[in-house]
Amino acid sequence: MPQDHPDDELANELRRRIKTLDSMEESAFGAFTRIDWVILIVVAVVLPTLALVAAR
Amino acid sequence: MSRSNGGPPDRSTGSSADEPLSIYGRMPLLLSEREYGTWSAHGTCFAYGIATWCFLTGGYAAQLVGAVQGIVCLVAGNLIGVFLISAPLSLACQRYGLEQVDCCKPAFGQNGARIILIFYLINMLGWSGLILVMFGNGIQNIADALGYQTGEWLVGAGAGFALWLSYIVTTRGVHLLSIFNSVITPALIVIVVFMFYMLLSEHGWAAMVAAAPLDPYPSPAINYAIAVELGIASGMSWWGGIGFLARNTKTRRNSIYPEVLQLGLISGIACSIALLSGLVVGSDDPTQWMIPLGGVVMGLIALVFVALANVTSTAVSMFASGLALRHIPGLKKSSWRFIVVVTTIPLVFFVIWPRELYDLGDAFLAYNGTMHAPIAGILIVDYFFLRGQRLNLSAIYEAAPGGDYYYWKGFNMLALSGIVIGQICYFLLYNPFSGATHWLFSIVPASIAAFLVPAALYWIGMRLWLTQYLPGATGQELPGLQTPNI
Numbered sequence: 001m002p003q004d005h006p007d008d009e010l011a012n013e014l015r016r017r018i019k020t021l022d023s024m025e026e027s028a029f030g031a032f033t034r035i036d037w038v039i040l041i042v043v044a045v046v047l048p049t050l051a052l053v054a055a056r
Numbered sequence: 057m058s059r060s061n062g063g064p065p066d067r068s069t070g071s072s073a074d075e076p077l078s079i080y081g082r083m084p085l086l087l088s089e090r091e092y093g094t095w096s097a098h099g100t101c102f103a104y105g106i107a108t109w110c111f112l113t114g115g116y117a118a119q120l121v122g123a124v125q126g127i128v129c130l131v132a133g134n135l136i137g138v139f140l141i142s143a144p145l146s147l148a149c150q151r152y153g154l155e156q157v158d159c160c161k162p163a164f165g166q167n168g169a170r171i172i173l174i175f176y177l178i179n180m181l182g183w184s185g186l187i188l189v190m191f192g193n194g195i196q197n198i199a200d201a202l203g204y205q206t207g208e209w210l211v212g213a214g215a216g217f218a219l220w221l222s223y224i225v226t227t228r229g230v231h232l233l234s235i236f237n238s239v240i241t242p243a244l245i246v247i248v249v250f251m252f253y254m255l256l257s258e259h260g261w262a263a264m265v266a267a268a269p270l271d272p273y274p275s276p277a278i279n280y281a282i283a284v285e286l287g288i289a290s291g292m293s294w295w296g297g298i299g300f301l302a303r304n305t306k307t308r309r310n311s312i313y314p315e316v317l318q319l320g321l322i323s324g325i326a327c328s329i330a331l332l333s334g335l336v337v338g339s340d341d342p343t344q345w346m347i348p349l350g351g352v353v354m355g356l357i358a359l360v361f362v363a364l365a366n367v368t369s370t371a372v373s374m375f376a377s378g379l380a381l382r383h384i385p386g387l388k389k390s391s392w393r394f395i396v397v398v399t400t401i402p403l404v405f406f407v408i409w410p411r412e413l414y415d416l417g418d419a420f421l422a423y424n425g426t427m428h429a430p431i432a433g434i435l436i437v438d439y440f441f442l443r444g445q446r447l448n449l450s451a452i453y454e455a456a457p458g459g460d461y462y463y464w465k466g467f468n469m470l471a472l473s474g475i476v477i478g479q480i481c482y483f484l485l486y487n488p489f490s491g492a493t494h495w496l497f498s499i500v501p502a503s504i505a506a507f508l509v510p511a512a513l514y515w516i517g518m519r520l521w522l523t524q525y526l527p528g529a530t531g532q533e534l535p536g537l538q539t540p541n542i
Contacts, residue, residue: 010540010542011537011540011542013083014083014084014453014537014540014542015536015537015540017083017084017086017153018084018449018450018453018537020086021084021086021152021153021449022449024087028087029087029150029151029306029307029308030306030307030308030309030310031307031308031309032147032308032309032312036308036309040139040143040312040313040316043135043316044135044136044138044139044316044320045135045136045139047132048131048132048133048135048136049132049136051128051131051132052128052129052132052133052284054128055124055125055128055129055280056277056280
């Protein structure tokens, strides 16, 4: 049986990984809800902006 | 980051013989291969966030503003900057296990992403050069404290010595880097806490608040605006590490909360302690703070650890830069040692002209805003508003012409011109090299303008002219992966 060229092995491995990741349910990667966005935007945008305006 | 960034890649994959090929190369990481849970993600970001470049940033801010304004600028600016760059990269790299430059391909094109690579390298190696000189300054200050008469040559020689040490660490890979970091990172945390304790106990809050900025411009409004800019640019400087951290996390929340809280908030606090040290001691050179704050013995010990921390930080940057260089076709199969040598070439200039380049450090920090703000704006629009957080993984790794992200000869000229427009916006408002400012600069930070304008133009252009490259368009999609680019 002919042995795969190393680049072919890499290509096959890449295809396998893409197929695996594409076929996974979104929930497998953890939740990220609107509440998370609100928390992040308040902590990282709104409050810092208010602080910058206040300290001007 | 350093712990996970290590490992001498030896082949086209960048993988070492006993490590999974995806971790040190560009293969998308599967969930089962990812290292970071909640605590490890926070811990890694925390360790990465308290780095010696925080000292530099705090020192630069101390030139312009006092304690209260400086703390607000550094903490708030860091938070805003980190959030803007990490929102699209974190969630995309986490969902698809992507390396950072690959994650830029949907917006910038297969070949266009390599241009982003140039900014990435400028960022990583520029910071490395500055902290190499900081190492040289530390050597000179140690010699001075011990009573030796030294000249400026020692700074360059020290930077060269640090570069050699960094090369050794980087070529030896993850194990040596991990050993270094397991000692240096806790020591650096102790030094920052010790500095703050000494500031409070020896000088008091009132003295810190009363301390005048070291070398301000005549206009307080301009000083404040530039300090805001330094804060935001400091946050955006983390761009190079975001993707690597995120792709190693298992959940979406762990991909972004640790980055915002540790690289944004904690790093901003570390910068602020550096700012206070600079104001109290009256110098923007971090290596001149330790002995006045801690006395000769403690100061010398702290200086030695800060100098060693500079080596590990440089090694981490050289490592990340080396991995990024694997995107360049001619270097894909080069030996790891050769690639590390390539990363040292631009750093040699910091050995030859240490003082001249070190004095440009504040301009370089601000320049990070011009590089990363437009990229952040375009990536946010592309990932969230145009693609609805769905990427075509096969198209990202497709080298053949055609495909969803090929655009014109592999370049999305709209996105790339957005970077140029963003930089023009930035320089119209604030030129970090000449110090020239527009009256709008005291109202709108230059990096925010450089973020918003390209983002808006990119959204309009993609909606009006490049709709064939948006999800749901037909005629461009290739049937599966034809020519893998790995």
